[in-house]
Amino acid sequence: MENKAEIAIDIKNLTKLYPGRMALNEITFSVKKGSVHGFLGPNGAGKSTTMKILSGLIPESSGTFSVNGKVGFLPEHPPVYPGMSVEDYLQFVFDIYSPAQKNKKAVADVMEKTGLLHVRERLIGNLSKGYQQRVGIAQALVHNPEIIILDEPTVGLDPVAIADIRELITKLKKDHTILFSTHQLHDVELLCSDITLINNGKIVVTGALEGILKSLKTRMVISAHVEKFSEENKKEMMAKFKLLSIEFSPDIEKSQILLKIEANMTSTLKREIARFLTEDSIGLLEFKEDDLSLEEVFKQMIH
Numbered sequence: 132m133e134n135k136a137e138i139a140i141d142i143k144n145l146t147k148l149y150p151g152r153m154a155l156n157e158i159t160f161s162v163k164k165g166s167v168h169g170f171l172g173p174n175g176a177g178k179s180t181t182m183k184i185l186s187g188l189i190p191e192s193s194g195t196f197s198v199n200g201k202v203g204f205l206p207e208h209p210p211v212y213p214g215m216s217v218e219d220y221l222q223f224v225f226d227i228y229s230p231a232q233k234n235k236k237a238v239a240d241v242m243e244k245t246g247l248l249h250v251r252e253r254l255i256g257n258l259s260k261g262y263q264q265r266v267g268i269a270q271a272l273v274h275n276p277e278i279i280i281l282d283e284p285t286v287g288l289d290p291v292a293i294a295d296i297r298e299l300i301t302k303l304k305k306d307h308t309i310l311f312s313t314h315q316l317h318d319v320e321l322l323c324s325d326i327t328l329i330n331n332g333k334i335v336v337t338g339a340l341e342g343i344l345k346s347l348k349t350r351m352v353i354s355a356h357v358e359k360f361s362e363e364n365k366k367e368m369m370a371k372f373k374l375l376s377i378e379f380s381p382d383i384e385k386s387q388i389l390l391k392i393e394a395n396m397t398s399t400l401k402r403e404i405a406r407f408l409t410e411d412s413i414g415l416l417e418f419k420e421d422d423l424s425l426e427e428v429f430k431q432m433i434h
Contacts, residue, residue: 139163139199140162140197141162141197141199142158142194143159146158147189156333157333158177159334160327166308166323166325167322168309169325170312171313172312176330176332177332182204182312185310200277200308201278203272203273204282205280205281205282205284209264209266211263213255218238221241221270224270237273245269246299259292260288267284268303272303272307279310279311280309281300283314285315293318300322316426323340324339349396351401353401354392354419354421356382357387357408358387358388358413358416364413368392372400374394375394401420
């Protein structure tokens with residue numbers, strides 16, 4: 132059981148009802164302090180509703196949640212004023228949080244942290260979408276929160292801007308707990324230690340990313356390099372091991388044959404396949420099990 136002092140966000144049986152629709156149905160999960168927690172789900176699953184409740188923008192219908200620290204929130208559409216300069220806008224946001232404390236250094240620090248110093252005097256409306264997103268993240272950081280909640284921080288961005296935001300999140304995780312929703316599964320694999328998957332307002336799975344991938348693994352994909360392989364070998368293996376598929380093609384660069392084998396997971400199958408491929412008629416040279424991708428897990432869980 133996790134120590135409460137180690138939990139940044141704790142959600143229990145959280146429910147949100149709209150007229151004629153249940154957006155959240157008694158969801159329960161927690162976010163550990165110091166983690167980058169990915170919140171995944173298709174459109175309409177309940178991600179934005181959850182984040183708005185945690186940020187105090189809308190009330191819950193029932194259930195409880197606790198947030199252990201100050202929160203900074205980036206909605207899906209950043210709440211920026213296009214007619215203001217970057218620096219003036221961030222000072223304006225800081226003044227809302229701390230009206231009695233005129234602190235120029237806090238604004239300068241957050242612009243440096245988010246890579247905005249060189250555009251500090253430019254109007255937000257004249258910035259690229261990627262830089263407007265940086266301004267949105269900066270406004271979530273300007274009051275130095277312990278917890279940052281980011282709703283789809285890379286949505287609608289070009290590949291270069293997405294890479295920039297990933298790099299920024301990597302820097303921020305040193306000093307903050309981060310909960311962010313995304314459709315970019317590659318973001319989660321690169322950045323997250325933990326994930327929660329939500330679908331139709333219900334939690335499907337939550338926990339450490341590595342553990343979830345292992346527990347959901349019902350099939351395996353094996354890559355192997357061999358000296359020789361034929362259609363006869365393929366037919367024999369398909370029948371002998373009841374495989375899902377075998378693909379083989381020449382690896383011209385290595386003068387070898389590359390096999391891709393897909394099979395349902397059993398405790399001994401990998402060892403049995405490796406033993407079969409070591410026969411002189413085939414000649415095993417290299418053998419490894421490919422990692423199951425998060426995209427495969429995602430599809431498997433919501434269908």
